[in-house]
Amino acid sequence: MHRGGSWQLHKKEALPPPRDELQPLRHTPRTTFEMLPKAATSRLLPASSTLSVQTLAAICSRKATKADYPLASSIANNIPIYDLPKFSGLSPSQRSELQNEWYQVLLHGPGVFVTAGLYRDKALLDEVNGVYASIIEAEKRNAAAKGDHFAAGGKNDRIWNSFSKHALADPKSFVAYYSNPYLALVSSSWLGPGYRVTAQVNNVKPGGSPQECHRDYHLGFQSQAAAAQFPRAAHLSSQFLTLQGGVAHVDVPLETGPTRLLPYSQTYEEGYMAWREAEFKAYFEANYVTVPMGQGDGLFFNPALFHAAGANSSADVNRMVNLLQISSAFGKTMETIExxxxxxxxxxxxxxxxxxxxxxxxxxxxxxxxxxxxxxxxxxxxxxxxxxxxxxxxxxxxxxxxxxxxxxxxxxxxxxxxxxxxxxx
Ligand SMILES: [Fe+2]
Incomplete structure (x- = not known):
């Protein structure tokens, strides 16, 4: 899948696409800074009673088009799909154009894109899967109960810090895996230089339940009460501190439950206060989209996007995905305090x-x-x-x-x- 599209690096057409009633929203996106207080408004966000699912619905009714994202090979369910060519064949300006487009997708656009063919070396992924399996087995023998955010224990295998464990277990495949230059190109498109990669494996077995809709680290890992104590500017800036990604280590057809996504929801500014509310969960359940992924495809999204892992209703496919959480250089102290x-x-x-x-x-x-x-x-x-x-x-x-x-x-x-x-x- 996603292999049919041809690679395009031409400029946008001069003439804009036909306009519909949603067009003004597309070109004057409701993002960033509308919720920052004027002089007389509160530093903190108001109570949850003021949240509006209609606002989220209006935001999420937008439609992504090829005209918006000309470098994408296709748009599937509002998700731009990029068929990645061989990295060494890209000129510096082509790399820069890709980064510009990904930045726009993540900030003002759907908030998520697929990089088809991020890893073309299937043998490498099979080898890494073997390393993951041995780590999972060793940890099971250790039998330590594990914390797992948003998932019921026992229905999946989780490797926390798969980055370090992979390096220690098998340096050869680790070096091959993390020297993928597209990982660096995508990461720096959102975070700039100096980022740090962390990774966690999630292997969801047949019969595994779906996750509940949520947003991710940082503010997504706070309770609603704790999130409410952070100022409005922090609610906006949280999205700029990490990039969320995933690499499909096996083919992930629809029945295995690829990630459920709500395009454009990252631009709903009150979203960190909203995603636990029943009507927002219901909206997510009624409106999420998914795309199947092939082994080696990548998925990257703004951590403020409403999303959830899907249910694995396949008979016999273990949905093995390496989740990437890439952190900005910022947010660290200048001096070390012991x-x-x-x-x-x-x-x-x-x-x-x-x-x-x-x-x-x-x-x-x-x-x-x-x-x-x-x-x-x-x-x-x-x-x-x-x-x-x-x-x-x-x-x-x-x-x-x-x-x-x-x-x-x-x-x-x-x-x-x-x-x-x-x-x-
Ligand atoms: Fe998540």
């Missing part, structure tokens, strides 16, 4: 202040400064979310518990060491 020595030196003083003041504003401010408040990056095999939590413990949550329980310096240091050990790759 929390443990700071806590070790200051614990008695911190304990004294807490003893005198309890959870005062001053104690809260100190806690916010001393410990890392964000639990990522972490090791999701070892540092799992508590039941009913989306995120694992952070240094701050460990310190908070330690103050509350009156831990000694030795005890709090042990708790921090344990968290650090669990967070290592």
């Amino acid at each position: 929390t443990a020595p700071v806590v070790e030196r200051c614990w008695e003083e911190m304990g004294r202040m807490y003893g005198e003041q309890g959870w005062s504003d001053e104690v809260e401010a100190l806690l916010g400064a001393v410990g890392e408040g964000y639990p990522f990056p972490t090791n999701l095999d070892k540092n799992q979310p508590e039941p009913d939590e989306l995120t694992p413990p952070s240094e701050q949550s460990v310190l908070r518990k330690a103050l509350k329980n009156g831990l000694s310096k030795d005890e709090v240091m042990e708790a921090l060491r344990s968290l650090q050990a669990k967070s290592r790759a």
Whole structure:
């Protein structure tokens, strides 16, 4: 599939396509910055009661055309499909044109595209599948229960940090796999230079249930209450901090449940507050689209796109996909802070202040400064979310518990060491 289209790198036609009533929305996309507050409006987004599924429906009624995305080989269910030619045959300007178009797709357009033939070496993928199978088997023998966001345990095989585990298990196929220059071209089109690749394998077995509709990391991994505490600008900027992708390691026909996607939903600005609401889930269920994928095809999407893995209703196909989560260079501190020595030196003083003041504003401010408040990056095999939590413990949550329980310096240091050990790759 997706192999029939010819590669095109000509410019857009001078004449625009016929206009319909949705055309103004296409050319003045409702994205980015409309929800940023004017002087008199709130820093935070309003309560969920103001969310409008009609707004989402209007956004998602847009139609992507070949005229919008002239480099695509075809558009299937609003999803541009790019039949990738041999990378070395592309001139620098052709690479740049592709990056421009992908950026437009992700930002203002459908928010998702397929790169057909991202990996043409099927033997390599079969080899990597063998490596994944051996990792999965070894972890099963270990029998550690794993946290798995958005999926019921036991219906799928998950390899957290398949990137590192692959490198350690089989350097030869790892080097061949991650030296794909198209991965770099796609990643930098959205994130610029200095990005970091992480990967997680999801192998959904026949009978595997679909995921629920969601958005992805960062804000998508926060509870609705936690997301509500982030300012409006953070709701917009979350999408620019990661690129979500997937490589089909086997043929993924429709019956095996390729990813369910809601094109254009990444431009619904209140989406991080909305996707858990029943009427939005219902809209997603009634309107999502999918495209079948061939072994070696890639799928890339804006992390703010509403999406969900599909149900595997095939009789005998294991839907093996390597999920890529590529992170922006931004969002990191300029200096490294080692929390443990700071806590070790200051614990008695911190304990004294807490003893005198309890959870005062001053104690809260100190806690916010001393410990890392964000639990990522972490090791999701070892540092799992508590039941009913989306995120694992952070240094701050460990310190908070330690103050509350009156831990000694030795005890709090042990708790921090344990968290650090669990967070290592
Ligand atoms: Fe997801």
